[in-house]
């Protein structure tokens with residue numbers, strides 16, 4: 001099962017290495033990992049999308065992360081009301097004639113063309129991973145020369161529905 | 174965790190107070206931590222540190238081992254016996270990589286170590302400079318935490334944090350990597366070691382609701398059992414465990430590392446459980462209906478095949494490390510706590526237990542009918558016999574360190590322990606070469622105790638260069654070589670599981686260990702029969718000073734009983750017929 005885990009960490013050298021190393025050592029599959037500064041100086045946040053077998057493995061994962069000295073807080077936010085976004089850059093083979101056609105495809109995704117050359121163009125798209133995948137699938141027939149994704153970053157929505165309202169849906173299937 | 178101390182400007186003239194360089198800051202920090210003994214080996218990147226140690230000559234007893242691996246295993250032995258962090262210094266590159274085995278060993282067995290490694294100067298880090306190794310990268314997976322010092326003013330804080338982290342919560346090794354320019358450059362005399370570790374809050378006190386759940390479970394259990402691990406020893410809780418078990422009539426088995434946490438002579442003791450544990454202990458684990466694990470981590474050498482481990486039990490697990498709970502064995506009553514605090518609570522809260530006399534009777538029958546056993550062919554010297562006589566001659570009161578192999582298991586089985594902190598062995602990593610240097614550290618931690626290194630002829634040859642240290646420091650360690658002319662444990666597995674194909678496990682060439690000892694000016698004895706054993710051992714232990722004893726034991730002897738790999742705890746072979 002896929003889970004979205006966030007880890008708030010002290011921004012010290014080696015902390016990313018420690019976290020990824022521990023996931024590898026304990027044989028956890030990382031789908032994506034993204035890291036960046038938070039609103040507080042010296043504190044960073046990692047967002048991990050992991051694929052774990054069962055709840056027991058998931059518990060191990062969060063406990064092992066929590067055990068690291070520089071990790072301040074670990075949350076599994078998969079089942080919470082969250083905002084989760086990813087960004088992708090897609091370089092598509094395209095000659096002048098196709099540009100209009102591609103423009104038409106990407107528009108409903110609210111993606112934009114951010115670079116154009118003689119024989120290619122680069123699309124930038126932001127959204128949930130499923131949305132990115134859908135666009136990538138649509139662009140594939142044109143020939144994708146290069147694809148780069150940031151991995152998901154996510155946090156809780158400002159309002160968390162009380163337990164009874166939660167209608168569990170997963171962003172990641 | 175936040176500790177504030179005022180920055181102070183040093184003007185005093187006591188030892189270590191003249192703060193000229195980064196290395197002086199380090200020395201002062203070590204004095205602040207009450208470090209008395211340092212195990213180390215010099216080299217280029219730590220020359221400034223050794224120079225500062227020279228200036229602070231009287232502050233520490235520095236033990237110059239003959240290999241960095243010797244230093245770190247000695248520090249482990251020291252930590253195990255004293256309960257204080259073992260301190261190690263090694264140079265960059267090869268000095269640091271020589272420590273890796275010991276760091277991993279300490280991580281597995283939760284031993285507090287603070288390890289200082291030299292590093293090349295900051296300006297050349299990352300250029301493959303002479304004797305540069307990525308110590309942080311190499312040690313990250315095998316340390317509780319590690320640091321590379323980036324600024325001289327951070328040094329006091331980092332050292333303080335390192336000692337704090339190593340010795341609190343679940344203990345473990347912490348590495349501090351110090352670039353040479355940091356230790357060499359002048360400091361401005363300020364010393365500020367206040368620290369703040371917002372991500373580190375070990376849980377010490379148990380949740381009372383969980384304690385209550387366990388107490389309730391005890392009112393129903395017909396077949397309760399305590400499994401005692403090294404957490405009891407780390408938590409200084411052996412007395413509390415005894416009180417709790419005796420008060421409630423609860424049988425106790427221990428892990429390999431938990432030996433000594435409960436007196437082997439107590440009628441409630443079932444002895445050690447696991448791969449080479451007793452029949453009664455393993456059957457108790459198989460049949461119990463309430464298993465109370467205190468401070469053990471359900472290692473696979475204990476549990477055997479998990480499908481057969483305590484299949485009918487409600488499991489309660491008390492551990493200071495929440496990540497250990499539920500890792501291998503599903504746990505119904507988790508209690509995150511230090512063993513000491515949990516037992517204190519349990520002593521108050523547990524008022525009654527269900528009647529489990531029938532269970533105790535069964536366990537006692539098993540103990541009586543299926544004790545540890547061996548055939549006794551009178552002619553040859555048996556390793557088990559060596560352990561029995563060792564126990565007698567030392568009144569069961571010695572500190573025993575072991576190496577890894579058959580002799581380790583025989584020592585665990587036959588040198589029955591009545592107190593904690595007397596058993597020093599490499600459990601989790603199973604590190605050959607550990608036993609002898611660990612005895613050096615143990616003796617330094619307990620100068621007035623009898624310390625015995627029980628080693629194999631194979632493992633002793635991995636670190637015997639430390640005989641120099643025995644002689645140099647006149648440490649009265651008794652080295653007992655259980656010499657079977659083989660990598661015995663490997664030979665046993667090849668006999669049992671590979672149809673006797675002894676591939677590279679027989680040692681045809683051995684040094685003459687008596688002459689070897691003699692060359693270090695250390696007393697040596699060779700023992701080849703039971704008679705010699707009984708006359709020579711008393712002499713060995715009457716002598717105040719180091720001794721090496723080469724015990725030529727029967728090569729074919731195997732360690733039994735045994736749970737074969739992949740088998741369940743109820744499927745022992747070699748049980749007394």
Ligand SMILES: Cc1ncc(C[n+]2csc(CCOP(=O)(O)OP(=O)(O)O)c2C)c(N)n1
Pocket residue numbers: 576577578579580581603604605606628629630631632633655657659660661662663
């Ligand atoms: C460093 C290391 N290398 C290899 C092993 C694998 N091993 C485990 S026991 C053993 C045999 C040890 O022989 P010896 O020291 O003579 O002890 P014995 O089993 O004969 O008592 C070996 C090779 C190990 N545990 N550690």
Ligand SMILES: [Mg+2]
Pocket residue numbers: 578629630631655656657658659660661
């Ligand atoms: Mg041997």
